[in-house]
Amino acid sequence: MPTTASASTTSGSDGGPSSLVARLSSSDPDVKLKALREVKNQIIGSKTKKLSYIKLGAVPRVASILSAAIADGDCFQTAPAASVRGMLGYSSNVVVQSAAALGSFACGFDDGVQAVLAAGALPLLVRLLDHPDDKVVDVGARSLKMIYQSEFAPKYEILERGSLEFLVSLLNREGENVTELGAHIIAHSCRTFEEQKVMLKAGVLKRLVSLLDGSVGQRDASLGSLAAAFKNNSEVIKEFLGPHGGKLFNAILRLTMDSNAKTRLLACQCLIVIRDATDCYILELGLNRKLVNTLLELLDDPGQVGDESPFVLSSLVLGKEDLHTIALEADAMVKFRDCMEKENVNPRRLRGVLLALADLCSKLEICRSTFLSMQVLKPLVGFLNHKEEDIRIAACNCLKNVTRSIKNLCAGYFMKNEALVTALVLLLMDASEEVQVAALGVVSNIVVDFTTQKSMFVAHEGMQQLFGLSKSMVPAVRSNALWALRNMTFLADDKCKEAVYFGMTPSLIADLICDDELSVQEQALALVRNLVDGSVESIEQVFADDGIILDAAGSQLQCGPNAEVLIQGMYVLGNIACGNEIHKEAVMCLLFPLVGRGPEPFFVNFLLSTDSRLRLATVWVLINLTLPSPGALNRQQRLQKEGVLSIVRSMVNDPCLDVKIRVKTLLTQTELGDF
Amino acid sequence: MSLVWIVLRHLADIEEMAESKKVISRVEWEKKLNDVKIRKEDMNRLVMNFFVTEGCVEAAEKFQRESGTETGIDLGSIIDRMAVKKAVQCGNVEDAIVKVNDLNPEILDTNPQLFFHLQQQRLIELIRNGKIEEALEFAQEELAPRGEEDQSFLEELERTVSLLAFEDVANCPVGELLDISQRLKTASEVNAAILTSQSHEKEPKIPTLLKMLIWAQRELDQKAIYPRINDLSTATLEDSGV
Numbered sequence: 001m002p003t004t005a006s007a008s009t010t011s012g013s014d015g016g017p018s019s020l021v022a023r024l025s026s027s028d029p030d031v032k033l034k035a036l037r038e039v040k041n042q043i044i045g046s047k048t049k050k051l052s053y054i055k056l057g058a059v060p061r062v063a064s065i066l067s068a069a070i071a072d073g074d075c076f077q078t079a080p081a082a083s084v085r086g087m088l089g090y091s092s093n094v095v096v097q098s099a100a101a102l103g104s105f106a107c108g109f110d111d112g113v114q115a116v117l118a119a120g121a122l123p124l125l126v127r128l129l130d131h132p133d134d135k136v137v138d139v140g141a142r143s144l145k146m147i148y149q150s151e152f153a154p155k156y157e158i159l160e161r162g163s164l165e166f167l168v169s170l171l172n173r174e175g176e177n178v179t180e181l182g183a184h185i186i187a188h189s190c191r192t193f194e195e196q197k198v199m200l201k202a203g204v205l206k207r208l209v210s211l212l213d214g215s216v217g218q219r220d221a222s223l224g225s226l227a228a229a230f231k232n233n234s235e236v237i238k239e240f241l242g243p244h245g246g247k248l249f250n251a252i253l254r255l256t257m258d259s260n261a262k263t264r265l266l267a268c269q270c271l272i273v274i275r276d277a278t279d280c281y282i283l284e285l286g287l288n289r290k291l292v293n294t295l296l297e298l299l300d301d302p303g304q305v306g307d308e309s310p311f312v313l314s315s316l317v318l319g320k321e322d323l324h325t326i327a328l329e330a331d332a333m334v335k336f337r338d339c340m341e342k343e344n345v346n347p348r349r350l351r352g353v354l355l356a357l358a359d360l361c362s363k364l365e366i367c368r369s370t371f372l373s374m375q376v377l378k379p380l381v382g383f384l385n386h387k388e389e390d391i392r393i394a395a396c397n398c399l400k401n402v403t404r405s406i407k408n409l410c411a412g413y414f415m416k417n418e419a420l421v422t423a424l425v426l427l428l429m430d431a432s433e434e435v436q437v438a439a440l441g442v443v444s445n446i447v448v449d450f451t452t453q454k455s456m457f458v459a460h461e462g463m464q465q466l467f468g469l470s471k472s473m474v475p476a477v478r479s480n481a482l483w484a485l486r487n488m489t490f491l492a493d494d495k496c497k498e499a500v501y502f503g504m505t506p507s508l509i510a511d512l513i514c515d516d517e518l519s520v521q522e523q524a525l526a527l528v529r530n531l532v533d534g535s536v537e538s539i540e541q542v543f544a545d546d547g548i549i550l551d552a553a554g555s556q557l558q559c560g561p562n563a564e565v566l567i568q569g570m571y572v573l574g575n576i577a578c579g580n581e582i583h584k585e586a587v588m589c590l591l592f593p594l595v596g597r598g599p600e601p602f603f604v605n606f607l608l609s610t611d612s613r614l615r616l617a618t619v620w621v622l623i624n625l626t627l628p629s630p631g632a633l634n635r636q637q638r639l640q641k642e643g644v645l646s647i648v649r650s651m652v653n654d655p656c657l658d659v660k661i662r663v664k665t666l667l668t669q670t671e672l673g674d675f
Numbered sequence: 676m677s678l679v680w681i682v683l684r685h686l687a688d689i690e691e692m693a694e695s696k697k698v699i700s701r702v703e704w705e706k707k708l709n710d711v712k713i714r715k716e717d718m719n720r721l722v723m724n725f726f727v728t729e730g731c732v733e734a735a736e737k738f739q740r741e742s743g744t745e746t747g748i749d750l751g752s753i754i755d756r757m758a759v760k761k762a763v764q765c766g767n768v769e770d771a772i773v774k775v776n777d778l779n780p781e782i783l784d785t786n787p788q789l790f791f792h793l794q795q796q797r798l799i800e801l802i803r804n805g806k807i808e809e810a811l812e813f814a815q816e817e818l819a820p821r822g823e824e825d826q827s828f829l830e831e832l833e834r835t836v837s838l839l840a841f842e843d844v845a846n847c848p849v850g851e852l853l854d855i856s857q858r859l860k861t862a863s864e865v866n867a868a869i870l871t872s873q874s875h876e877k878e879p880k881i882p883t884l885l886k887m888l889i890w891a892q893r894e895l896d897q898k899a900i901y902p903r904i905n906d907l908s909t910a911t912l913e914d915s916g917v
Contacts, residue, residue: 037773040776040780041772041773041776044772044776044780044783044784044790045783045784045786045787045790046790046817046820046821046824047820047824048820048821048823048824049820100776100780103780103781104780104784107781107784107785108784108785139780142780142781215874216871216874217874302788302827303787303788343826344826344829346825346826
């Protein structure tokens, strides 16, 4: 929708933006040029203005001015007489102004980039690179640079015929902006293994390294392009760096201390890419510390560099406990807290900080307890209500990792936090499934609460939400909801378990056990495992509705291909086999079904599985079935007859210690009745 | 002997003397000064760097002719840059923006803080000239969206707009915004941005040297009594009172 026209106080033009845009199509060339310059000056530096002029249709008009001016220029060049030299200069001026305006639309503004591309301006700008007038080449290169710094730029096909030569020619030209453009194209478009190799072979990497000594812009573009060329490609790195690798490595390292913030960030990023791809240049402790300190210090930058720094920090520390420790010692938590407590933080920066914080709390208890001791839980819980979906998800992921703190779970620290519980239950009803899944991750952790303080969660209808989500169309939501229920019923009392049976209903549980998705099957069986773990009454419940749940479990055990599902299924049987005689006999029926039997009992394969967890789960079932009780002897004889016990005997030297011990228990238990 | 020469040798001398607190007579000090060697070429480059960074084109040209020192920069670009700086210093911000755009359209597009300060200066000039209605409209149309896009500007925006609330603007709490020094500050910021975009250092070296001198003297004060330079503009050695 066009913005309301208002009198511009800026340059005394009348009529405002709409009329200005209209004048871009004027037949009077002077009016047109003046309007062009004015548009360029109006939109500079202001995203709001750019957007409003885009909506008024300015971009296609500017593109057509550029197109016409290029065509005029072509005519004048082919027949240059003194009289047209002036017109050549004029058309060059129009070209410069229109190209600059397009570049400005695209500068740091994705909507602008898309508008410029949609107007077909890309090939026009590329043509400018061959213009005889250096000023025109320069403005063309600048504007293309703006486009190629956006993710929306089209991929430049490096492997296509002629493309590489063109790219190399750009890199070897005189103009700073042209070489920078070449580097930006590489940073944007060099993605595959083949493309990276081609860069290496064509000597492009060598040229990029030489740009590290160039201007600030060339240096930054070079760092970005080297990172793209090296990413995940240890072969290219080893071949290129080779015996002289130290020199380049040190050059990049020096740039991590450059006075320009963006350079420091890009240099860190480049080093991390090299580290991730190859062991050759493993960073020693000192270097790790330096990188962490640099990236944390860059968080202070108020601009885009500060926004991106936490993402780079995250890529540095992800999954590496030693780096978590270093970051903690460097007071990363303090920095994150300061950022989270600021008002009106840029959403991108906030998401980065939450991501980095989540990484730090992913493994080490000390990080989690440091975080909790800083009293930052409140703002973090506040972000659960943030209007941006990405922030809600990031906050959930952060909380998921923080709530892995066993110490605090045991103390019921999280369940007591009403604001947290309320916010989470709300998120379970969020419109976005991704948010639901993220929230379920947190819920799964906090319901593992040994002080049985789940009442608050139940009071806020949390449980109802989980039942509902277990019926979601989205598999990830179903399996995560079941996971939360599974955790909730872990060592829970009978009252809680009854509520789950009642809320879910046996037929739903049975359906989920036979779900299309393996992860859902696994979680459903794990839930049942927890439900039947405990008193005889809790085991009784699983026989409801003609044993529909048991039948489902049995059928999965007979045909399920996935070890995770089978393991949970066997533990279900194992827990049921702890019950009374009827329960134990029911398990025997499942193990030896009347219909669809093969020559051997199906679960014998489990005993022979390469997965030790499955072997262990199966042995447990047998142990529980043969525990001293009235029917134990009969069952033992049956197992003996079916050859099961002889297989167990062959497992006395099982490589897994847990299995070995339980096999011994079983054999000792069954020795008495063996004759 | 030129002042710069004196300052440089003084600085070098102090760095040597860091070890023990003792009394050094002027004779001794001057002898030490004479032993320190400073190259003329280095000095010339410092002076040229000053002219170029500050934009003194004619002085730079003349100095180049007379000393043979390279300017290290295209003098034409200095002229463009000085035109922008002058426009801001005269309060002609709109003109400055157009000129910067012609010089290098990237500068304002990639420097949100600088652009905001230029717009802020425009608002100040409108208020200074009593064009209150225009100022309000400008603030609403141009500055408010910037505040929305980037909330770190909000505080400054509020300060500037509050000028409109006072009858006697010159004496109000935010009156310093109307000072000429505010214009100079903005002009300096633009100058630095243009220099950076041309891959030059944004500040001359001489102030840094002088700051080092002051710091070094302070450090040495803890350890020795010696002839100090107290007035940077004359670089005269003065005896420290005992």
